[in-house]
Amino acid sequence: MADLIDENFPYYLMFFGSVVLAIQSVFGLLKEGGEKNRVNHRLKVSDGTKSLSEVILQLRRERGLTDEGELRNGIHFLNSLLTRSGLTIPLAQWGIIAAGIALAAAAIAYYFLEDILIAVPIGLVVGPALPYLFIVSQVGARNKKLGTQLPDALEVITRSLEAGHPVPVAVSLVGREMPDPIGTEFGLAADEIAYGSSLPEAIRKMALRVQHPDIDLFAATVRVQEKTGGNLSGLLRANADTIRARQKMRLKVKAASSEGRASAMILTSAPFLVGISLHILTPHFYGEVIGESMIQIGLGGFFLWMVIGNLVMRQMINFKV
Numbered sequence: 321m322a323d324l325i326d327e328n329f330p331y332y333l334m335f336f337g338s339v340v341l342a343i344q345s346v347f348g349l350l351k352e353g354g355e356k357n358r359v360n361h362r363l364k365v366s367d368g369t370k371s372l373s374e375v376i377l378q379l380r381r382e383r384g385l386t387d388e389g390e391l392r393n394g395i396h397f398l399n400s401l402l403t404r405s406g407l408t409i410p411l412a413q414w415g416i417i418a419a420g421i422a423l424a425a426a427a428i429a430y431y432f433l434e435d436i437l438i439a440v441p442i443g444l445v446v447g448p449a450l451p452y453l454f455i456v457s458q459v460g461a462r463n464k465k466l467g468t469q470l471p472d473a474l475e476v477i478t479r480s481l482e483a484g485h486p487v488p489v490a491v492s493l494v495g496r497e498m499p500d501p502i503g504t505e506f507g508l509a510a511d512e513i514a515y516g517s518s519l520p521e522a523i524r525k526m527a528l529r530v531q532h533p534d535i536d537l538f539a540a541t542v543r544v545q546e547k548t549g550g551n552l553s554g555l556l557r558a559n560a561d562t563i564r565a566r567q568k569m570r571l572k573v574k575a576a577s578s579e580g581r582a583s584a585m586i587l588t589s590a591p592f593l594v595g596i597s598l599h600i601l602t603p604h605f606y607g608e609v610i611g612e613s614m615i616q617i618g619l620g621g622f623f624l625w626m627v628i629g630n631l632v633m634r635q636m637i638n639f640k641v
Contacts, residue, residue, distance in 0.1 A: 360503035362495060366511075376511050379504070382408040389512065389525045404531050405458040406501055414451050422447025438616065462501050463532050467567060469502035470534050474560040481553040488513045491522075505530060520546045534563045577637035584633045588626065 366375040380389050384402050392399045398411055409417075426443025430436060473494045480490035488510060495507025509522040517525075520543050527539040541559050545552050598605050609615050 360500045362504040362507035379508050403529055405455050406462050418447045418451050421450050465501055466532050467534050471560040471563050473502050474556045478553045478556045580637040
């Protein structure tokens with residue numbers, strides 16, 4: 321038995337253990353750095369070297385807003401999408417990125433299909449589509465975080481109000497203590513209040529930036545309380561309970577529709593996986609006829625039919641709560 325074990329085995333084992341410990345240490349440092357970075361982008365901008373007005377202007381410009389905190393004119397839909405995503409890349413740079421992706425996609429399509437009339441439309445579709453899908457995914461991820469953090473933020477404001485703090489102090493407490501994205505949003509609202517804006521106006525601009533239904537509910541609560549009076553802390557506590565109940569219902573709907581979403585992903589990916597496998601294993605299977613117009617029209621029709629099917633399945637499982 322001893323002859324079967326390499327005499328250097330203990331050294332290999334120690335080397336392997338050292339590598340594992342080194343990787344664990346690196347991940348630990350990265351995680352610790354991530355924890356520190358979460359509190360939060362606004363606090364990094366307001367590092368003490370800038371005035372309050374400079375901080376507000378920088379945060380607004382990074383989000384693609386005007387100096388007054390409103391959405392820019394022009395392509396309103398894209399400007400709104402970029403603002404909601406939290407990304408700081410200007411719309412013009414996204415246009416350059418889309419053009420580069422379009423050229424690359426067209427070149428790849430021409431390399432495989434050897435038909436410029438097909439390669440150019442592919443580039444024109446893929447170029448804008450990939451950045452758009454990425455921005456939409458960022459909007460979805462950010463909205464999910466906002467919805468998760470908002471009840472805790474409202475609890476912080478409620479407890480601060482019950483402790484006797486004024487509303488601007490309670491709002492700024494969220495901006496100081498909570499991570500992004502909710503920390504920066506409430507922090508910017510607190511800065512706007514400190515700079516002279518009213519509470520309903522600052523919350524209105526925050527709702528305009530994020531366009532989240534739960535934030536809209538919070539903004540409506542603040543507007544109603546401002547006009548009619550009442551116990552703001554009680555209203556916000558009820559608001560937090562309502563948002564938590566809606567989140568639970570969303571999770572139940574997501575669980576109920578999980579089978580449909582899994583079926584959609586499998587049915588969508590299967591033809592592409594089969595096509596790639598056939599191209600790798602038997603390149604001549606489609607390679608000899610891919611230039612035929614009927615084959616190209618048929619593949620295009622199949623792809624269009626797949627897109628229609630995915631849109632139908634999405635409508636079947638897309639429940640609004």
